[in-house]
Amino acid sequence: MTPALLVKGLAFAYPDGHQALYGIDLRVEQGERVAVLGPNGAGKTTLVLHLNGVLTAGAGTIEVAGLPVEKANLHEIRRRVGIVFQDPDDQLFMQTVGEDVAFGPANFGLKGAELDARVHQALDAVGMTEHIDRSPLHLSGGQRRRVALATVLACDPEILVLDEPSANLEPVARRELAEVLLALGRTTLMVTHDLPYALQLCPRSVLVDDGVVVADGPTRDLLADTELLAAHRLELPFGFRLD
Numbered sequence: 165m166t167p168a169l170l171v172k173g174l175a176f177a178y179p180d181g182h183q184a185l186y187g188i189d190l191r192v193e194q195g196e197r198v199a200v201l202g203p204n205g206a207g208k209t210t211l212v213l214h215l216n217g218v219l220t221a222g223a224g225t226i227e228v229a230g231l232p233v234e235k236a237n238l239h240e241i242r243r244r245v246g247i248v249f250q251d252p253d254d255q256l257f258m259q260t261v262g263e264d265v266a267f268g269p270a271n272f273g274l275k276g277a278e279l280d281a282r283v284h285q286a287l288d289a290v291g292m293t294e295h296i297d298r299s300p301l302h303l304s305g306g307q308r309r310r311v312a313l314a315t316v317l318a319c320d321p322e323i324l325v326l327d328e329p330s331a332n333l334e335p336v337a338r339r340e341l342a343e344v345l346l347a348l349g350r351t352t353l354m355v356t357h358d359l360p361y362a363l364q365l366c367p368r369s370v371l372v373d374d375g376v377v378v379a380d381g382p383t384r385d386l387l388a389d390t391e392l393l394a395a396h397r398l399e400l401p402f403g404f405r406l407d
């Protein structure tokens with residue numbers, strides 16, 4: 165089967181000459197949930213920003229469900245790859261929650277009853293339907309995070325990319341978001357420093373450091389390898405035990 169994501173030899177240097185990625189290889193099958201782990205400055209965000217063409221590869225190739233990520237395809241690629249950024253305020257800018265969630269699918273050509281149905285479906289998936297007419301400015305951080313996820317889900321992406329989804333969430337909101345993500349059953353790439361969250365949500369993890377993939381395997385195996393974690397400045401929270 166065509167993989168959801170195929171990255172081969174991806175290298176990238178920022179305009180100031182800083183080489184952030186040295187040759188990333190990554191294959192994600194349809195329906196997989198994969199955590200992207202790594203210390204600060206490893207290249208995780210740089211990798212993610214290539215997946216929908218915000219950054220352009222210096223070398224190597226990326227395909228999303230068989231479609232190469234390149235200028236000619238960017239409109240379709242941005243429909244296929246939905247990125248939920250760490251700060252929901254980067255994604256919410258309309259007067260109401262409903263308008264924010266409608267923005268993406270309207271841009272991809274949906275209108276009328278079809279658009280309304282898509283907005284309701286997305287808000288329903290994140291448990292935010294009752295807030296449809298509220299201003300995103302008046303929501304809590306956890307609620308804004310969910311609406312940001314709905315704005316992406318409304319575009320029905322092939323791959324959901326989440327940048328630090330659990331950051332700054334209270335424990336209940338963190339757990340509720342995990343339940344939402346598990347229920348979606350969608351191909352997901354999740355960048356996170358929250359190792360227990362990676363374990364709960366992603367059967368597989370990829371460890372990135374210094375712009376290369378240094379480990380790729382079952383999340384439990386990676387997290388059980390204390391030498392590997394220590395070598396890449398990763399650490400399980402105090403008192404956390406893998407059972």
Ligand SMILES: Nc1ncnc2c1ncn2[C@@H]1O[C@H](COP(=O)(O)OP(=O)(O)OP(=O)(O)O)[C@@H](O)[C@H]1O
Pocket residue numbers: 178179180182183184202203204205206207208209210211
């Ligand atoms: N705009 C930029 N110009 C130059 N270098 C950059 C730029 N953005 C990031 N970098 C550098 O590229 C490297 C990778 O950064 P990146 O943001 O991808 O790391 P990260 O793994 O997402 O880190 P974190 O966990 O801190 O978010 C770092 O060394 C960083 O300093």
